[in-house]
Amino acid sequence: MSGPLVSSDARILGIETSCDETAVAVVQGGRKILSNVIASQAKLHEPFGGVVPELAARAHVERMPFVVDQALRDAGVSWREIDAVAATQGPGLIGALLVGFATGKATAAALDVPFCGVHHLEGHVFAATLAEPSLDAPYIALVVSGGHTAIYHVIEQGTYQTLGATLDDAAGEAFDKVARFLGLGYPGGPAIDRLSKRGDANAIEFPRAMSGQGLDFSYSGLKTAVVRYVQRAEREGANLVKADVAASFQEAVVDVQVEKVLLACEQQEVSTIVLGGGVAANTRLRERLEMACEKRAIRLIVPDRRLCVDNGAMIAAAGHFRLARGESTSLEASASPSLALPG
Secondary structure: OOOOOOOOOOEEEEEEOOOOEEEEEEEEOOOEEEEEEEEEOHHHHHHHOOOOHHHHHHHHHHHHHHHHHHHHHHHOOOHHHOOEEEEEEEOOOHHHHHHHHHHHHHHHHHHOOOEEEEEHHHHHHHHHHHHOOOOOOOEEEEEEOOOOEEEEEEEEOOEEEEEEEEOOOOHHHHHHHHHHHOOOOOOHHHHHHHHHOOOOOOOOOOOOOOOOOOOOEOOHHHHHHHHHHHHHHHHOOOOOOHHHHHHHHHHHHHHHHHHHHHHHHHHHOOOEEEEEOHHHHOHHHHHHHHHHHHHHOOEEEOOOHHHHOOOHHHHHHHHHHHHHOOOOOOOOOOOOOOOOOOO
16 A cells, blocks of 8 residues: 555545446545535436336436536635545446446546545445544444445444344335335435325334344335235225325334344444445434434434435545545546445
């Protein structure tokens, strides 16, 4: 490892295109957000009930120049004031990743500045440092999104131990599938969150998969239980209250997530929890974690919802950390849909 490749107040251009958000940001010093532009593709994929990889990649190509330009204008900086570039290298949809990663490499080459490929999940962890600059390791990170659900022990900043992960569907994926089955549209997470507020979370006793069984997660059985409940109600002509189904399903998901992240804190003797990923925007998950952490005197850091979804600011923050440690990525490197978490 060489010396720092950027200064402590360097301006980093961060690019994120792992799935269906075209996101670009400028962050100074790894902590100060100068701009954070996100172009959502939700409307584009809504008719299909989920992300269509080919459409996502094409939309990234079309939108990237405009999003980059907007990020620079919002930040009030010119190209020559950019000190380094960071872009998501993986994991994610390969076609989508290639657009942002290639843009990042080309930009770094044109500006003759350092380049850093960033792990998408490390970006979600670093979103917490943008929300709380005083955050320091060790802490437990619960990352829940459309493609990932995992618990990490952040031993020191940049060094991760995976304590648990989903064995099948990710939490966000389960939300999308259940929402689609209930006819709530896409994206499913926000739709279920909204509908749940009108429902009874105790109306239906859905299974708490793998509760009391270590720190791994499973959502396929829960998803199947919801489908069978709805099908049985329709077959028997029973009154089906979708709000109750949504609230009860959401509570089953949240119950296990809260249980396991608290257990991780206990096992690792850590008193700080960081929540990240798109599902971290879920109202009930935030409420339950806040109550549980307050009761146990555990510090909880939950980024603003705009920092929970895929965004360029979190990639810039993680990139600044890596570059400050003397770590950079070759311009010959490729994006990787199954990139392993560093450290």
